[in-house]
Every structure is written in structure tokens, then in C-alpha cells.
Amino acid sequence: MTKKSTIQVEKINDQIVKWLKTYAENAKVNGFVIGISGGVDSAVTSTLCAQTGLKVLCVEMPIHQAQSHVTRGKEHIEQLKLRFPNVSSIEANLTDTFETFKTVVPENEDVAKLNLALANTRARLRMTTLYYFAGIHGLLVAGTGNKVEDFGVGFYTKYGDGGVDLSPIADLMKSEVFLLGHYLKITKSILDASPTDGLFGDDRTDEDQLGASYDELEWAMLQDESKKSATDFTGRERIVFEIYKRLNRINQHKMIPIPFCRINKY
Template sequence: MQNEKIINYIKNWLDNYLVKTNLNGFVVGVSGGIDSAVTSTLCAMTKQKVLCVEMPIHQDISQVTRAQQHIAWLKSNYNNVSSVEVDLTPTFDAFKQGLPKTNSKREDLALGNSRARLRMTTLYYLAGLHNYLVVGTGNKVEDFGVGFYTKYGDGGVDLSPIADLMKSEVYSLAQTLNIIDVIQNAEPTDGLFGDSRSDEDQLGASYDELEWAMQYEGNPEELSSRQAEVLKIYKSLNSANQHKMKPIPICSIPSEFK
């Protein structure tokens, strides 16, 4: 992979897109993970204004620390970068308190998605305040493979600069960009549950395995038991999350009814 050329291409793509919109800069949610670190760095390289936003909600301290360290590194290298922390814990707690009581097994997931949507709302508030674009941080496996994101949460963005890159390719760019080691070495997590569960814990497979499954076109009968299991996991998630990846269905009324 030609990292330098890809980095330069994305940087120019971001810069050109912003100029066409006639807006003032970019806003990026920084989580302490590899995707937001690479995305915010690519935005910073445009020399356009970049606002990095921390939005902790009962966050694991290691995630908060990584985000702060990355933002400090960005600011030391790019004078067009600013940052703000919006502690959404009280907002989330008030929201949760106002919800009807339930014993549903899906409550944990619903609340996790609600965290992502509170963050999206915050990013768009700040974007509206400064006339900025909200930049997505999803990669190709998450966005178009297994749909591992929240609809109208981290999936609610204005543009997606790394959505055509596999997770492994994002890591490769991170090395070239000299992203701090603590982020490059951290286990991927969406940080939506206030604990240390990883993406692999939730998905049932690693990103390397899912990348393989996403590209596999061979004979399923030739697979090992683990490969067959991973392919099954991938196909199940891809099918279940198609509603996230396709345009909102519209009920078209026949012309003779109008």
C-alpha cells in the first residue's frame, strides 16, 4: 500500500470538499481509538481549522487518557487544531433517568446506541456553532462490512475520509503518520458501555478475520472450522445490518393514486 500517496490524496480530498462547501473547518469526535486518531490527523494536515471533541460518558479512564494524549500531540504539531471536552455523563444520566423502566435484555444495547446519538447531537451543535463539517471516523469493515456503528450516531456525519480503508490499512497509515504508540497498541473498542469490552468481544471475530471474510470468494467446503465460523459471523452481521448501509426506503405512491 502506498501510504504517502493515500495520505496526500485524502488530505487533498478533505481540503477540496471543504472549499466547495464554503464552510470554515472540520469537527471530529476523538475517542482514543485508531480511527479517530488517523482521521483527525488527516484533517489537521489540510491546514484548515479542526476542532477535536472529547465526549466522555462514564468512560474508561484509559480511553480518556489516550484521547487527551492524542489531542495534545496534534496541537503540538498543528497550530490549526483546537479542542473542547463536553462531559456528557450528566446528560446521559438524566436521559436514562427519564426513560420508562424495563427489564428488556436489549436495554444495554439501546443505551449504548443512545450514547452514540448524544455524541452525534453534540458534534452537530458545535459544527453549527462554528460553521464546520462533521467528519466521520468509520472504516470500510465497520461501515460496509459488518455495519458496526450506530445509525444516526457515529454513522451520522457529513463526510467519511477513511471509509474506503480496511482496518489494517488504517493501522498502516497510523504508522506512517506517527500516531502515538499508546493508540496504535490499544485494543479496538467502541467505548459505548462504560467498561473495557473490545470490538472483538462484541463481534465475535477480530478485524483481521472480518477483513478476510469480507473479501473471501472461495469454496466454503475448503475452510477450517474457525474460518467457517468467522464467515458465518460476517454474513450474519452483514445481513442484519443492511438497513444501515442502504438508503432509507421510501414508499413511492403510484401516480394514479395522486
């Protein structure tokens, strides 16, 4: 599996910042609100938003969060506030809200389905919280999804972290987000951490869930765009390509417009 070429990070940074500022000004809003997870995607997105000079509200929303994630998120926010006077932050601890929710819905004997439903519930509680802050402060919710997550394997929660107003880094592969992160001097603890969505309350990584690394999935996405098929590959390459195709297929409902019944005019 070949590595991708590097990107012109300075030009891409400037392009995204200009796009963000123009979009916000045309929408007549005050700036952006971003959920901070302690991962590279939210760190890069919030730094891009900060460069617009508009109001940026960073929101921490722990739900039984691993301490390492909390520490990384706080470290990033403090660094960002030191660099940009237009950045502020707030914490909305949703652990009690999540636990209350669990008491009013039935459990399921299928533990895997139950755990996935609750993981998605965490993401949707956070989306609701971000839109609350967006509403009272006149802000746009900035998404943190990258290209392979949003358009390749659909690795996000529908109406959770997928519920946003605009997506600044959705045309960048994960590896490109990391390159931009290095350029933006994102904290080392974030750049060195294994990507994880933190939705299950344990130490599983994104790779554990997906069955392949982001570099592998980016390779598979490029092969798929080149109209390759599984029979073109052997060994690990074939396994990764099949993982990508399966995830892409089963998550199409996230990546296409909501279907509606088109009524015949009788």
C-alpha cells in the same frame, strides 16, 4: 487466513488530505469537527483533517468513560495541537446528560436490549453534540468509520457515529488504518490499544462484541466479494465467514439508503 498486501501510505495520505480540503472549500465551510475517542480511527481521521490547514476542532465527549480511553484521547489531542496550529479542542462531558435521559425513559426487563439501547443512545448524544459545534463554527462533521465497519459488518450506531458529513477513511480496512496511523506517527498508546467502541462502560473490545478480529473480518469480506460461500471453508475460517455473513445481513438497514414508499400516480 492470508494477510493483505501493504498500501502506499504516503500517496493515500496525500489523496485523502487533498480530497478533504477540496470538499471543504467547495462546501464553503471553515474546516472539520471530530469526536476523539482514544482509538486509532479518530486519531488518524483528525490527523488527516489537520493536514488540510483548515480549522480542526477535536471534541472529547466522555460518558462514564474508562480513564484509559480519556488518557489516550487527551494524549493524542495534545500531540496534534503541538504539530498543527490550526487544531483546537474542547471537552463536552455528557455524563449528566446521559443520566438525565435515563430518568425520563422507561426501563426494560430485557437487560441485553436495554444495555444496547443505552449504548446507542451514548453514540447519538455525541452525534448531536458534534453537530452543535459544527453549526456554531461552520464545520463539517468528519466520520471515523473504516471499510469493514461501514460496509462489511455495519459496526456502528445508525444516526450516532454513522451520522456524519463525510467519511475520509471509509475505503480503508482497519489494518490499513493502522498502517496509516504508523506513518502519521499516532501515539503508541493508541496504536497498541485493543479497538473498542467504549459504549458499554466496561472493558469489552470490538472483538468481544463481534466474535472475530478485524483481520479475520477483513479476510471474510474479501472472500464474500469473491463470491465464496460458507461451504468453501472449514474450521475457524468457516466460523469467521458465517459471523461476517450474519452481521452483514442483519445490519443491511444501516448500509442501504432509507426506504421510502414510492406512490403510484393514480
